[in-house]
Amino acid sequence: MADRSAKAEPKWVYVFAAGYVDGRANMAELLGGKGADLAEMASLGLPVPPGFTITTKVCDAYYAAGRKLPEGLKPQAEKAVQLIGHEVGATFGDVERPLLLSVRSGARASMPGMMDTILNLGLNDETVEGLANRSGDRRFAYDSYRRFIQMYADVVLGVDHGVFEDLLEDFKNLNALSSDTDLTADNWAEIIESYKQAVVDTLGRPFPQDTSEQLYGAIAAVFGSWQNARAQTYRRLHDIPDSWGTAVTVQAMVFGNLGERSATGVAFTRNPSTGANEIYGEFLVNAQGEDVVAGIRTPQSLTERARIEAGEEAPSLETLMPALYANLVQVFRRLETHYRDMQDVEFTIENDKLWLLQTRSGKRTAEAALRIAVDFADEGIVSKSEAVMRVNPSALDQLLHPTLDPEAAKDLLATGLPASPGAASGEIVFTADDAESERAQGREVILVRLETSPEDIHGMHAAVGILTARGGMTSHAAVVARGMGRPCVSGAGALRMNTKAGTLKVGKRTLHKGDIITIDGGTGQVLFGRAKMREPELSGAFATLMTWADAERRMAVRANADTPRDARQAREFGAEGIGLARTEHMFFDTERILAMRQMILADEAEGRREALEKILPMQRGDFEALFEIMVGLPVTVRLLDPPLHEFLPNNPDEWPAIASDLGVAVERLRQRMTQLAEFNPMLGFRGCRLAILYPEVPEMQARAAFEAAIAVEKRLGKSVALEIMVPLVAFRAEFTAVRDMIVRTAAAVEKETGGKLDYTIGTMVELPRAALRAGEIAEGEEGAEFFSFGTNDLTQTALGLSRDDAAPILEAYTQKHIFAVDPFVSIDIGGVGELVRYGVEQGREAKPGIKVGICGEHGGDPKSIDFFEKTGLDYVSCSPYRVPIARLAAAQASIRARGGWEDDAES
Numbered sequence: 001m002a003d004r005s006a007k008a009e010p011k012w013v014y015v016f017a018a019g020y021v022d023g024r025a026n027m028a029e030l031l032g033g034k035g036a037d038l039a040e041m042a043s044l045g046l047p048v049p050p051g052f053t054i055t056t057k058v059c060d061a062y063y064a065a066g067r068k069l070p071e072g073l074k075p076q077a078e079k080a081v082q083l084i085g086h087e088v089g090a091t092f093g094d095v096e097r098p099l100l101l102s103v104r105s106g107a108r109a110s111m112p113g114m115m116d117t118i119l120n121l122g123l124n125d126e127t128v129e130g131l132a133n134r135s136g137d138r139r140f141a142y143d144s145y146r147r148f149i150q151m152y153a154d155v156v157l158g159v160d161h162g163v164f165e166d167l168l169e170d171f172k173n174l175n176a177l178s179s180d181t182d183l184t185a186d187n188w189a190e191i192i193e194s195y196k197q198a199v200v201d202t203l204g205r206p207f208p209q210d211t212s213e214q215l216y217g218a219i220a221a222v223f224g225s226w227q228n229a230r231a232q233t234y235r236r237l238h239d240i241p242d243s244w245g246t247a248v249t250v251q252a253m254v255f256g257n258l259g260e261r262s263a264t265g266v267a268f269t270r271n272p273s274t275g276a277n278e279i280y281g282e283f284l285v286n287a288q289g290e291d292v293v294a295g296i297r298t299p300q301s302l303t304e305r306a307r308i309e310a311g312e313e314a315p316s317l318e319t320l321m322p323a324l325y326a327n328l329v330q331v332f333r334r335l336e337t338h339y340r341d342m343q344d345v346e347f348t349i350e351n352d353k354l355w356l357l358q359t360r361s362g363k364r365t366a367e368a369a370l371r372i373a374v375d376f377a378d379e380g381i382v383s384k385s386e387a388v389m390r391v392n393p394s395a396l397d398q399l400l401h402p403t404l405d406p407e408a409a410k411d412l413l414a415t416g417l418p419a420s421p422g423a424a425s426g427e428i429v430f431t432a433d434d435a436e437s438e439r440a441q442g443r444e445v446i447l448v449r450l451e452t453s454p455e456d457i458h459g460m461h462a463a464v465g466i467l468t469a470r471g472g473m474t475s476h477a478a479v480v481a482r483g484m485g486r487p488c489v490s491g492a493g494a495l496r497m498n499t500k501a502g503t504l505k506v507g508k509r510t511l512h513k514g515d516i517i518t519i520d521g522g523t524g525q526v527l528f529g530r531a532k533m534r535e536p537e538l539s540g541a542f543a544t545l546m547t548w549a550d551a552e553r554r555m556a557v558r559a560n561a562d563t564p565r566d567a568r569q570a571r572e573f574g575a576e577g578i579g580l581a582r583t584e585h586m587f588f589d590t591e592r593i594l595a596m597r598q599m600i601l602a603d604e605a606e607g608r609r610e611a612l613e614k615i616l617p618m619q620r621g622d623f624e625a626l627f628e629i630m631v632g633l634p635v636t637v638r639l640l641d642p643p644l645h646e647f648l649p650n651n652p653d654e655w656p657a658i659a660s661d662l663g664v665a666v667e668r669l670r671q672r673m674t675q676l677a678e679f680n681p682m683l684g685f686r687g688c689r690l691a692i693l694y695p696e697v698p699e700m701q702a703r704a705a706f707e708a709a710i711a712v713e714k715r716l717g718k719s720v721a722l723e724i725m726v727p728l729v730a731f732r733a734e735f736t737a738v739r740d741m742i743v744r745t746a747a748a749v750e751k752e753t754g755g756k757l758d759y760t761i762g763t764m765v766e767l768p769r770a771a772l773r774a775g776e777i778a779e780g781e782e783g784a785e786f787f788s789f790g791t792n793d794l795t796q797t798a799l800g801l802s803r804d805d806a807a808p809i810l811e812a813y814t815q816k817h818i819f820a821v822d823p824f825v826s827i828d829i830g831g832v833g834e835l836v837r838y839g840v841e842q843g844r845e846a847k848p849g850i851k852v853g854i855c856g857e858h859g860g861d862p863k864s865i866d867f868f869e870k871t872g873l874d875y876v877s878c879s880p881y882r883v884p885i886a887r888l889a890a891a892q893a894s895i896r897a898r899g900g901w902e903d904d905a906e907s
Helices: 025-043 056-064 073-088 127-135 138-157 161-174 185-203 211-227 229-238 289-294 304-310 322-339 366-378 384-389 393-399 432-440 454-462 476-484 541-552 564-572 590-601 605-629 652-662 666-676 688-693 696-716 732-753 768-772 774-778 791-799 807-815 832-846 862-871 880-897
Strands: 013-017 051-054 101-107 117-121 246-252 263-268 280-285 343-350 353-361 412-415 417-420 423-429 445-449 465-468 488-490 495-498 503-506 509-512 516-520 525-528 556-560 578-582 635-638 722-726 759-765 786-789 851-854 875-878
Touching: 013 025, 013 073, 025 051, 025 056, 025 101, 025 246, 025 322, 025 353, 051 073, 056 211, 056 246, 073 211, 073 246, 101 211, 117 138, 117 211, 127 138, 138 161, 138 185, 138 211, 161 185, 211 229, 211 246, 229 454, 322 343, 322 353, 366 384, 366 393, 366 541, 384 541, 384 880, 393 880, 417 476, 423 432, 423 465, 432 445, 432 454, 445 454, 445 495, 445 516, 454 476, 465 476, 465 516, 476 488, 488 516, 541 880, 556 564, 556 880, 564 605, 564 880, 578 605, 578 875, 590 605, 590 652, 590 666, 605 635, 605 696, 652 666, 688 696, 688 732, 696 722, 696 732, 722 732, 722 786, 732 759, 732 774, 759 768, 768 774, 768 791, 768 832, 774 832, 786 832, 791 832, 832 851, 832 862, 862 880, 875 880
Parallel strands: 423 445, 445 465, 465 488, 556 578, 556 875, 578 635, 635 722, 722 759, 759 786, 786 851, 851 875
Antiparallel strands: 013 051, 051 246, 101 117, 101 246, 263 280, 263 343, 343 353, 412 525, 417 488, 423 516, 495 503, 503 509, 516 525
């Protein structure tokens, strides 16, 4: 009788082959993006080499067991390997008809180049002869074997790949051979012996000849690469959770290096830089896939149009293999229609037969994402709301910054490939570490490399632009730069760099580390010096998609703006008012700071009023400018918030000159600074506390705002929707005291001018007590008429963490997974977010319909905006350049709230 208590072995392996497919596209959580898409393509009857995917659950088990594969995996994997062999007519480990395998990673989210891959697995000293006989090409077989040894020894055994590269270069130099294609089968056999000896010399044991040992070593190594440094950095930069893990896909090898009728390539079904509806990609004849993305050989264009535009002599695939190219075009259209998105496809041609190795939603620039989303909607492939969801709001940042002015003078150094659009100027650095360290010191740098690799990911993120001498449009540098929104010029072959010497030579010119260059990722140009830029034009697909987004969103989007320049920029970007005008930023002008210091040094109220009278007309002018720009839209003016000592000089060397300007003794200035000194000014004498102790300040500011509102209304004939915000309130009594001053001032201004004011008085909720007592603060006619959550300070006070000093803590906590994300970037939903939620509920219970917004930095963060939508806020306010991002994020949050979308937006 069967033991009913025994648990069934979990399903670790999912097979995909002609007529037999375990998985589907919606199983990416279990099979990873690669495995799920391969299964989907196989189910569609597309030419996919048979294989199987080992699930992300095995990744969990692997790490839980201390980096060991689970016991039940091998029987399932062996059965799947036998099925693959049956499909292709070969046997794994067989010396006559050997089955060769590829072993690749595949996370739920695309992480190009961040984890490890092993190709040609299953070769040893015996099976290589079987491959040679079966293919009829001994050179191909031994080339494949040396590739396998080099890749396996590096990824699995830990032998530095540079050891093999040096051996190969030495052999070519000694034998006067210029390129790999010049080597014969006998050459490769000789090199293989040196490779195997290098393994023995390094490890003290031979390269494994047992193909089963090879397979499980490779599987474990690919799971292990989930936690390599570059993968961890990529996940941190792209907010990919560590807990997701990776799947591993094992697949029958197909060979693009079998001769002149074989090739390998990478293609996008639409242009990933511009979004144009044109095939975009590259291929190499007689090559394997890593040759294309590694930038070792110069690839050829897929299309004849692209070949002509690039001025290439080598034939395009369209010309070289027209029938196969036509088949590829049909496949691309079918994939695009099925997945309803632009696809990034890897393919191999083996003796005139097309094989698809991978498809996934293609990484694209923000410009391309917008155009593709709008085009797909116009073509009826997706709805307008789906188009809105297809664009990552954060990616819009790529479009909101300057590009090269086409009319500016240019000192052209070199021209490469326009790999990722946008322009940037910065100091030359030659290593990723230098890029990161220079950036930490506040410098903008261009990372210049022969070619980038996944190990450079941290430096690419730190740089404002990337320039490489090698590589094509689908090289590592190009793909990663587009995903990051960094300008990139690749394949600038005229560059000659000496990293150790810190020099870059272009023709007869020599540049050094620290010299300024400009790169234009839209044209491929590299310029000497800092080139003139121009502001972006937000029209076309951008304007169309934002119109669709505005129709979808519920929350309003305002801007934090203190100057006319900020306000104009915000309005151009679609802001619906000012959610935070910081009045203290208006006091640091040379003329005003003197009056402000006179006010601070005054012993009596009369002296303070006398000093503030000098500031009043200037503050009134500031408000008039803001009100005119934002006419018809609400403007929230926050009363003076920072502590007074911030307006006094810290440097004692400056005291004599300032004391002279103020007409006081230096000792008086020193005494006042001593009186105002605080150990923690963030929790000290600031905000409403200043207003209560020095009522002359809020009275002057309120008068300036009210007089400006009446003046603008008389001048333009439109009412100003003025909101006066009291900062740092913790108690109802504080709010009441300052409110009464404002109301008295408003009545006086109305009486003096004969005008009628339209204003409300509210408070900035930035202390936990204010959130907890929000109902009390809002209650009644004299309670707060609006709340604006200042989540910057609310995060500091709730977490007991000063963002000015928190960098080491944040870094350590993120690494130790105490913080999933920086709480100053995305709101801490469980803590700070709960205070916001409670404050909103209590405020609306006490005063139904009270207007509630947010004006901290979280107002421009898409993840935080999604939370604010769920919490029912009326608006978010953010910096001007984040306004379009917030508009799109608010639209997506509304669509999700209605149940119109389940997945995260693609970009």
